[in-house]
Amino acid sequence: MALDRFGRKIHYLRISLTDHCNLRCVYCMPEEMTFRPLPEMMQDDEVLLLTRLFAGLGFDKIRLTGGEPTVRAHVVDLVRGIASTPGIRDVTMTTNGVLLPKLAGPLAAAGLKRVNVSIDTLNPAKFQRLTRGGDIEDVWEGILAAEAAGLTPVKLNAVVVRGYNEEDVADLARLTLDHPWQVRFIEMMPFGEDTDLQTGSVVTAEETLGRVEQALGPLEAANGGELDGEARVFRIPGAQGDIGFISSVSAPFCASCTRARLTADGILRMCLLREYEIDLLTPLRRGASLEELRRMVLEAVWNKPWGHGLAEGEIPLNRGMSEIGG
Ligand code: SAM
Ligand code: SF4
Numbered sequence: 001m002a003l004d005r006f007g008r009k010i011h012y013l014r015i016s017l018t019d020h021c022n023l024r025c026v027y028c029m030p031e032e033m034t035f036r037p038l039p040e041m042m043q044d045d046e047v048l049l050l051t052r053l054f055a056g057l058g059f060d061k062i063r064l065t066g067g068e069p070t071v072r073a074h075v076v077d078l079v080r081g082i083a084s085t086p087g088i089r090d091v092t093m094t095t096n097g098v099l100l101p102k103l104a105g106p107l108a109a110a111g112l113k114r115v116n117v118s119i120d121t122l123n124p125a126k127f128q129r130l131t132r133g134g135d136i137e138d139v140w141e142g143i144l145a146a147e148a149a150g151l152t153p154v155k156l157n158a159v160v161v162r163g164y165n166e167e168d169v170a171d172l173a174r175l176t177l178d179h180p181w182q183v184r185f186i187e188m189m190p191f192g193e194d195t196d197l198q199t200g201s202v203v204t205a206e207e208t209l210g211r212v213e214q215a216l217g218p219l220e221a222a223n224g225g226e227l228d229g230e231a232r233v234f235r236i237p238g239a240q241g242d243i244g245f246i247s248s249v250s251a252p253f254c255a256s257c258t259r260a261r262l263t264a265d266g267i268l269r270m271c272l273l274r275e276y277e278i279d280l281l282t283p284l285r286r287g288a289s290l291e292e293l294r295r296m297v298l299e300a301v302w303n304k305p306w307g308h309g310l311a312e313g314e315i316p317l318n319r320g321m322s323e324i325g326g
Contacts, residue, residue, distance in 0.1 A: 001057075001058040002057045002058055002059070002297070002298060002301040003301070003302070004301050004302055004303070004304040005302050005303070005304075006304075006306060008255075008256075008257060008258060008304070009058075009258060010059075010258055010259065010260055010301045010304060011058050011059050011060055011061060011258055012059070012061040012062075012063070012258045012259045012260070013051075013054050013059045013061070013062050013063075013259070013260050013261070013262060014062075014063045014064075014065055014259060014260075014261045014262070014325050015047065015051070015062060015063070015064055015065070015082075015261075015262045015325065016065050016066050016067060016069075016261070016262065016263050016264040016323075016324065016325025017047070017064055017065070017066055017067070017069040017072040017075065017078065017264060018041060018066050018067040018068070018069065018071060018072045018264050019035055019036050019041075019066065019067040019263075019264050019265075019322050019323045020035045020036075020066070020067050020068065020071055020072075021033075021066060021067045021068040021071065021096070021322060022068055022071055022096070022098055022099075023068070023096050023098070023131040023132065023133070023134045024131065024132035024133065025118075025120075025130060025131050025132070025159075026129075026130055026131075026132065026161065026164065026197060027130075027159050027161055027188050027197060027321075028320065028321045028322050028326075029320055029321070029322045031132055033322070035067075036264065036265060036323075040265050041264045041265055041266075042262075042264060042265070042266045042281055044074055044077070044078055044081070046266065046281065046284060047078060047081075047082070048078070048081045048082065048085070049284070050262060050266070050280060050284070050293075051081075051082050051085050051088065052085055052086075053290060053293055053294060053297065054260075054262075054297065055085050055086060055087035055088050056087065056294070057294065057297060057298065057301075058087075059087070059088075059260075060087055060088060060089045060090065061088075061089070061090045061092075062082055062088055062090070062091045062092070063091075063092045063093065063094060064078075064079070064082075064091065064092070064093045064094070064112075065093070065094040065325040065326055066264070066322065066325060067264065067322050067323075067325070068095065068096055068098075068099075069093055069094070069095055070093075070095050070096075070098070070099040070100070070103055071099070075103070075107070076103065076106045076107060076110045077110070079091060079093075079107055079110040079111055079112050080110040080111055082111075083110060083111025083112070084111065090113055091111055091112055091113060092112065092113055092114045092115065092116070093107070093112055093114075093115050093116070094115070094116045094118070094157070094326060095115055095116070095117055095118070095142075096117070096118050096131075096134070096139065097115075097117035097118065097119065097138070097139040097142030097143055097146070098134065098135075098138045098139060098142060099142070100115070100117070100141075100142030100143070100145045100146050101138070101141045101142055101145045104142070104145040104146045104148070104149040104151060105145070105148075105149045107149070107151070108149040108150050108151055112151060113151070114151050114152065114153065114154070114155070115146045115151045115154060115155075116154075116155040116156070116157050116184075117139065117142060117143050117146065117154065117155070117156055117157070118139075118156075118157045118158070118159075119136070119139050119140075119143070119156050119157070119158060119172070120158045120159055120160075120161070120164070120165050120168075121136075121158070121164075121165040121168040121171075121172070122136070122168065122171045122172060122175075123136075123165075123168055123171075124136045124137075126164065126165055126168065127139075129164065130161070130164050130165060143156070143181075152180070153180055153181065153182060153241075154179075154181045154182075155181065155182045155183075155184055155244075156172070156175070156181055156182070156183045156184065157184050157186055158172050158183065158184065158185050158186065159186045159187075159188050160185055160186070160187070160188065160203040160208050161188055161197070161201050161203065162200075162201040162202070162203050163201055164201070166203045166207075166208070166211070167211075169185060169208050169211050169212055170211060170212055170214075170215035170216060172185075173212045173215075173216060173236070173243050174216065174236075175241070176235070176236060176239045176240065176241030176242060176243055177236060177238075177239045177240065177241075178240060179240060179241050180240045180241050181240075181241040182228070182231075182233070182241055182242050182243070182244050183241065183242075183243050183244070184231050184243075184244035184245070184246055185205060185208045185209075185212075185243070185244070185245050185246065186246045186248070187202055187203070187204060187205055187246065187247055187248055187249040187250060188201065188202050188203070188249070189248055189249055189272070189273060189310070189321070190310070190315045191315070191316055191317075191319065191320045191321050191324075199315075202249055204247065204249070204250045205232070205245040205246065205247035205250060205251070206247075206250065208245065209234075209245055212243065216236050217236070217237075219234035219235060219236060219243065220234060220235050220237055221233070221234055221235075222234055222235040222242045223242075227253060227256065228244060230246050230248065230253045231244030231245060231246050232244065232245045232246075232247070233245075248272075248273075248308075249310055252307055252308060252310075254271075254306060254307030254308065255307075257271075257304075257307075259272075260300075260301065260304070261324060261325050262280070262325070263277075263319070263323065263324055263325055264323075264325070265281060266279065266280050266281025266282075266284065267279050267280065267281070268280050268296075268297060268300050269319075269324055270300055270301065270303065270304040270305060271304065271305045271307070271308060272308075272316075272324060272326075273308035273309075273310060273315075273316050274305045274308060274309070274316060275316050275317070275318045276303070276305055277318070278296055278297075278299075278300040280293060280296065280297070283296070
């Protein structure tokens with residue numbers, strides 16, 4: 001079991017399969033994004049080897065992310081390989097949903113359990129503006145395909161950005177009346193060069209909750225008042241689904257964090273919002289033994305930062321969200 005020095009059991013690995021993406025969300029990457037050349041990224045056998053290594057250290061839960069994980073070549077085979085790794089009991093994915101109409105069935109058959117699909121508004125024009133060109137119909141079809149393939153319960157992620165979609169949160173929340181989905185509102189976080197928009201346009205979870213309740217009436221606590229992962233969960237009385245609020249900026253959940261992240265270029269990052277990183281891919285390619293790599297991972301886990309420093313104005317500058325894996 002991998003423990004950090006604060007006693008947190010770290011067993012949840014988010015693997016970024018690529019930094020490439022078929023959208024350009026305003027809060028995630030610049031319009032003229034330069035992507036990493038493919039040889040710099042973990043190859044399929046390297047992803048699978050590192051998965052085995054982490055599984056051997058007690059990591060049992062994997063989320064595949066990016067960039068956009070579905071644009072990675074051989075993603076279905078990779079999911080199959082990861083899901084069949086001894087010790088791994090849960091493989092999920094965060095995706096923009098655009099390619100799910102084609103991939104949801106094969107991914108489910110390969111062992112993927114659930115998906116989180118990002119959809120920040122139901123308004124087609126606003127969606128296009130937020131994603132710089134995306135077509136909301138693709139995402140909607142992707143959500144339905146995920147549900148039909150049994151990748152359930154489907155969770156929908158919405159980052160709330162002032163001036164873009166803060167007025168749209170009630171429409172998103174209303175989806176839970178007739179669908180057994182969890183709609184999750186996420187506070188925007190600052191990274192690297194996109195910092196101006198990200199710090200100037202944050203809408204707090206409290207504000208979003210207020211806006212939803214103003215439109216739909218008081219929400220009731222769901223999940224027995226417990227956090228669901230990082231989300232505080234509520235329900236519109238009588239609704240099929242529920243509504244989560246993720247307040248990473250205004251009320252962080254660092255004390256209960258169990259995560260580590262592996263970037264597409266094979267860097268282990270122990271906190272999304274701290275620059276502390278350990279390169280695993282270079283030593284692996286230089287012939288480091290599995291025992292050496294294992295020791296590097298355990299040391300990195302031990303040194304996992306307690307939490308982020310946004311309140312003190314410490315913003316991670318070395319990578320953007322799409323380069324870390326959200
Ligand atoms: N492309 C996939 C997607 O959009 O779901 C997976 C990668 S994306 C980086 C993962 C999640 O991070 C998405 O839900 C996205 O909305 C969120 N995200 C991106 N940039 C963010 C930011 N600056 N603050 C908070 N969430 C962000
Ligand atoms: Fe692509 Fe996801 Fe970032 Fe949007 S949030 S640009 S879909 S990686």
